[in-house]
Amino acid sequence: MSSEARTMTFSEVPKGRLIIWLVVAGEMVIFGGGIVAYLLYRLNHIEIFDYLARFTSTWMGALNTVVLLTSSFFIVKAHDYAARKELKKMRNAMFVTIGLGGVFLVVKTIEWVPKIKAGLGLNDGSAFWGKVSAAPGHTFWLSYFFLTGMHGAHVILGMITIFIVWLSVRKGQNLHRVEMAGIYWHFVDLVWIFLFPLFYLSR
Amino acid sequence: MSAAAHGHHDLGFFKKYMFSTDHKVIGMQYLITGIIMAFLGGYLAVKFRSQLAFPELALLSGSEYNSSVTMHGLIMVFWVAMPILVAAFGNFLIPTMIGCDDMAYPTLNMISYWLFLVSAFVAIASLLIGGYGGAWTLYPPLSANMAEASGGGAYVIGKVPGLFSGGSLIITAVALEIIAFLIGGLNFLVTTINMRAPGMSIWDLPFVVWMIDLAVVVFMFSVGPLVAGAIMLLFDRTLGTGFFDPNRGGDPILFQHLFWFFGHPEVYVVLFPSMGFVGEAITTFSRKPLFGFKKVIWAAIVASILSFIVWAHHQFIAGIDPHAAVFFTIFTVLISVPFAAMMFSFIATLWKGSIELTSAMLWALGFIITFLFGGVTGIYLGTLTSDVVFHDTYFVVAHFHYTFVPITIFGGMTAIYFWFPKFVGKNFSEFWGKVHFWISFISFNAIFLPMFIPGTAGQHRRIAGYTEATFPAMAVEPYATIRIISTVAFWVLFIAQVIWIIHMIVKFYTGEKAVKNPWKANTLEWTCDSPPPHGNFATYPTVYRGPYEYSVPSRDSDYWPQDEKG
Ligand SMILES: [Cu+2]
Numbered sequence: 034m035s036s037e038a039r040t041m042t043f044s045e046v047p048k049g050r051l052i053i054w055l056v057v058a059g060e061m062v063i064f065g066g067g068i069v070a071y072l073l074y075r076l077n078h079i080e081i082f083d084y085l086a087r088f089t090s091t092w093m094g095a096l097n098t099v100v101l102l103t104s105s106f107f108i109v110k111a112h113d114y115a116a117r118k119e120l121k122k123m124r125n126a127m128f129v130t131i132g133l134g135g136v137f138l139v140v141k142t143i144e145w146v147p148k149i150k151a152g153l154g155l156n157d158g159s160a161f162w163g164k165v166s167a168a169p170g171h172t173f174w175l176s177y178f179f180l181t182g183m184h185g186a187h188v189i190l191g192m193i194t195i196f197i198v199w200l201s202v203r204k205g206q207n208l209h210r211v212e213m214a215g216i217y218w219h220f221v222d223l224v225w226i227f228l229f230p231l232f233y234l235s236r
Numbered sequence: 237m238s239a240a241a242h243g244h245h246d247l248g249f250f251k252k253y254m255f256s257t258d259h260k261v262i263g264m265q266y267l268i269t270g271i272i273m274a275f276l277g278g279y280l281a282v283k284f285r286s287q288l289a290f291p292e293l294a295l296l297s298g299s300e301y302n303s304s305v306t307m308h309g310l311i312m313v314f315w316v317a318m319p320i321l322v323a324a325f326g327n328f329l330i331p332t333m334i335g336c337d338d339m340a341y342p343t344l345n346m347i348s349y350w351l352f353l354v355s356a357f358v359a360i361a362s363l364l365i366g367g368y369g370g371a372w373t374l375y376p377p378l379s380a381n382m383a384e385a386s387g388g389g390a391y392v393i394g395k396v397p398g399l400f401s402g403g404s405l406i407i408t409a410v411a412l413e414i415i416a417f418l419i420g421g422l423n424f425l426v427t428t429i430n431m432r433a434p435g436m437s438i439w440d441l442p443f444v445v446w447m448i449d450l451a452v453v454v455f456m457f458s459v460g461p462l463v464a465g466a467i468m469l470l471f472d473r474t475l476g477t478g479f480f481d482p483n484r485g486g487d488p489i490l491f492q493h494l495f496w497f498f499g500h501p502e503v504y505v506v507l508f509p510s511m512g513f514v515g516e517a518i519t520t521f522s523r524k525p526l527f528g529f530k531k532v533i534w535a536a537i538v539a540s541i542l543s544f545i546v547w548a549h550h551q552f553i554a555g556i557d558p559h560a561a562v563f564f565t566i567f568t569v570l571i572s573v574p575f576a577a578m579m580f581s582f583i584a585t586l587w588k589g590s591i592e593l594t595s596a597m598l599w600a601l602g603f604i605i606t607f608l609f610g611g612v613t614g615i616y617l618g619t620l621t622s623d624v625v626f627h628d629t630y631f632v633v634a635h636f637h638y639t640f641v642p643i644t645i646f647g648g649m650t651a652i653y654f655w656f657p658k659f660v661g662k663n664f665s666e667f668w669g670k671v672h673f674w675i676s677f678i679s680f681n682a683i684f685l686p687m688f689i690p691g692t693a694g695q696h697r698r699i700a701g702y703t704e705a706t707f708p709a710m711a712v713e714p715y716a717t718i719r720i721i722s723t724v725a726f727w728v729l730f731i732a733q734v735i736w737i738i739h740m741i742v743k744f745y746t747g748e749k750a751v752k753n754p755w756k757a758n759t760l761e762w763t764c765d766s767p768p769p770h771g772n773f774a775t776y777p778t779v780y781r782g783p784y785e786y787s788v789p790s791r792d793s794d795y796w797p798q799d800e801k802g
Pocket of ligand 1: 499
């Protein structure tokens, strides 16, 4: 090592932005594991998976995609308002984001309930989707519940996060936190963008 | 009054030692928890080693034997190696070595420890209700089996069978432990990136800080699939989902992929910090710069990247595609190149140095010798053709312990002896440190070196007792004697650690106060008081040079602290 003094520092990134990106990176690997598992199951049983993907509701999936994209738009607006210190508009935009998260979960519940009642993923589920041999298709429903369920849990987590941030920024302090909540929410949105084609479009 | 005048206040016992947010207290909590778990894991080994040496006494039943080897493995990896090497020393060293007062997120740091402690209690609870006996790798279909989960003395609560079985509890504990380390690791990275002293570039960071942070990065990018796998496994055990049940389209091999995608990088998660400790001790006690400092770090980065594409060498006989097996063999052999480079750097650092054989240095040299042997024997297992022969024999057990014991015990002890004066603030006895080293070094080799012989003869690792009646071919000499040698040597190793802990406790109470910089080292933690007070530094340092300016010819003194101007 040379011995002259240096004043370079590696990063001027605020620590909040840094940790939230690291959280996102770590979470991506967790979802990555689940998605790879799904893809391996699918490669083993291509026809059955193609067939079963018809029984997921494309229009509900598409509706939820629109809902999440709209919510992402509102959290971006909240960040804009925070930058311009328009607190009332910022608070409203954050609430709309949380509300749209709620809509997403309601649609998800409507979609899930009949499938759970039919026992998909636990028994052969033939009552629900017909008479195709159950065994290999079993893992389609397992992955469906596992991945969309894990994503749903992250939607709830994201809503809680935005609410906590809302509590801390509503009086105009800590406004940079809106951006951190937004980054996380975009990540939740992004995961859905991956899941939507895997379960609702590829058939 | 005086407390207020100094700008800090008396915190009281609970705030100061229990729910502390001070990185040094949290480091000590991790260290002590890790040491307690190490004695627990060691005690399990006492049990099964005694059974192996004297099978005719039938000290353990088959399932007790299986449970104690499985729990030994899980505890030593997840509750000893990781908390001691990564968490405890990451907490001690990162803020003090980069010249700041604490972690970037002190409360998050505390949460990380408490989550870790909960995971340790869940692991102990699992042990208390019988543990899990399906090997530490938790392979399905056994681990995913509802009947296994809810049978055999497990508790069934409500409608969820198997939730309170030893297996489900230990899987839950592993998942909790992973989350605790993810939280702690994020903190390490943010702290290193954001809170370095003025003037400290990334190439002025000490080697050990680099290595701990690299370990965190490797952990973060490898552990995700295992988290997913652990959740799937728990669903299989409790709800009967069948993710890994081949009868219903599930895939047991899938779990092996999810596990080993993490499992191989995990070796480096614990190895890197350990190499960091050894590197620090070697430069300090040779009074020489770390040879090829930058290149060694690049080697570690290359090894980190390669570590993500070698995992299937653990699955050569699990029925994977032979073409894939060739691919994994090539990368496995390739990954030994950067590690060989790092070991050469250590040896080159020693070359013609003024070597001081302190306790810490002895442990560091012990690491190099034993770990080299572990690395060389690993090549036989990473290579497809020879692995088919050695798979699941004591060759694997011996090789594994020639890597993991150097990493955890030799590397860990290097760090403990090296930084004991700094973070405990007392001097220890070099005499007892050396006694501890020599007994441990000799007994460790006496356990595992002979083990290669029955290993090459095909002695299988999952057999609880080789008796005349059950396995006549392996009940003969020299194998029976070798098993007894290993066991007796292990008792000695265990007793040596008892001597060590007594030595440490006695010195904690009665040792003389340590000076600031007993080893005349360059890095910033040696400019703090011993032990460093809350906030670490009286005045925050500015960094003027790299960490390894030893024996610079133009200077009278043979070291040059990083914060010394001019
Ligand atoms: Cu490996």
